[in-house]
Amino acid sequence: MKMFNRNTIFKVFTLFLFIGLLLTIIGCKKVEDIPYEGESMSYELPVLNYTYDSLAPYIDAETMEIHHTKHHQSYTNNLNAALELHPELQIPIEELLADPSLIPSDIRTTIINNGGGYFNHALYFSILMINNGETPTGNLGLAIDIAFNSFDDFKEAFTTAAATRFGSGWAWLIVTNEGLKIVSTANQDTPLDQGTPILNIDVWEHAYYLNYQNRRADYIEAFFHVINWDKVAELYEDSL
Numbered sequence: 001m002k003m004f005n006r007n008t009i010f011k012v013f014t015l016f017l018f019i020g021l022l023l024t025i026i027g028c029k030k031v032e033d034i035p036y037e038g039e040s041m042s043y044e045l046p047v048l049n050y051t052y053d054s055l056a057p058y059i060d061a062e063t064m065e066i067h068h069t070k071h072h073q074s075y076t077n078n079l080n081a082a083l084e085l086h087p088e089l090q091i092p093i094e095e096l097l098a099d100p101s102l103i104p105s106d107i108r109t110t111i112i113n114n115g116g117g118y119f120n121h122a123l124y125f126s127i128l129m130i131n132n133g134e135t136p137t138g139n140l141g142l143a144i145d146i147a148f149n150s151f152d153d154f155k156e157a158f159t160t161a162a163a164t165r166f167g168s169g170w171a172w173l174i175v176t177n178e179g180l181k182i183v184s185t186a187n188q189d190t191p192l193d194q195g196t197p198i199l200n201i202d203v204w205e206h207a208y209y210l211n212y213q214n215r216r217a218d219y220i221e222a223f224f225h226v227i228n229w230d231k232v233a234e235l236y237e238d239s240l
């Protein structure tokens with residue numbers, strides 16, 4: 001007795017062919033995502049998922065547009081120009097910033113400044129949305145309570161870090177092995193060597209001067225109205 005007739009063999013063959021195709025589609029990156037030999041890594045200005053006027057009155061539309069289309073675009077362009085000098089450098093920007101010794105010496109300062117500018121603004125613009133006074137809940141809310149006792153204590157510590165950063169820089173909420181921490185950095189430096197950033201505030205004057213002039217404290221207070229806590233919670237979960 002024949003175990004398999006021709007029809008059964010055809011069905012089994014078709015099934016394996018289908019599974020193979022499915023695994024190929026799932027497992028493969030798009031061809032254009034894979035750098036070919038000699039091609040430098042490059043970055044694009046992230047597209048915002050909100051309009052420039054949607055954070056008003058806390059952050060005005062003109063500030064948002066200039067900040068995104070001029071400042072962030074400039075950091076992105078400068079980063080790409082530096083990377084073009086070293087097409088062999090196929091390391092994601094987060095890893096380079098976490099360990100600058102990986103960066104060739106002739107472009108190290110440029111990458112720290114402009115790669116930092118690219119990364120820092122990408123995070124900043126991604127966590128903005130009017131929150132109508134909502135505060136973090138769930139695992140993030142719990143982690144904030146554990147690290148800082150309460151949301152109000154967290155807000156006070158974050159505000160102090162942002163207000164006391166001398167000159168231009170950033171304040172951050174980062175995830176470390178010991179839990180959440182608040183840090184601040186100068187210029188476009190990142191805290192990637194200390195932990196995973198999930199929230200940051202840009203305290204360069206270009207982030208607030210049109211609306212708040214020299215009143216950084218007012219901008220920081222307004223910033224708490226436009227933190228997208230759902231996004232921050234998502235980044236927190238991803239970091240674990």
Ligand SMILES: [Fe+2]
Nearest residue numbers: 071202204207
């Ligand atoms: Fe900025």
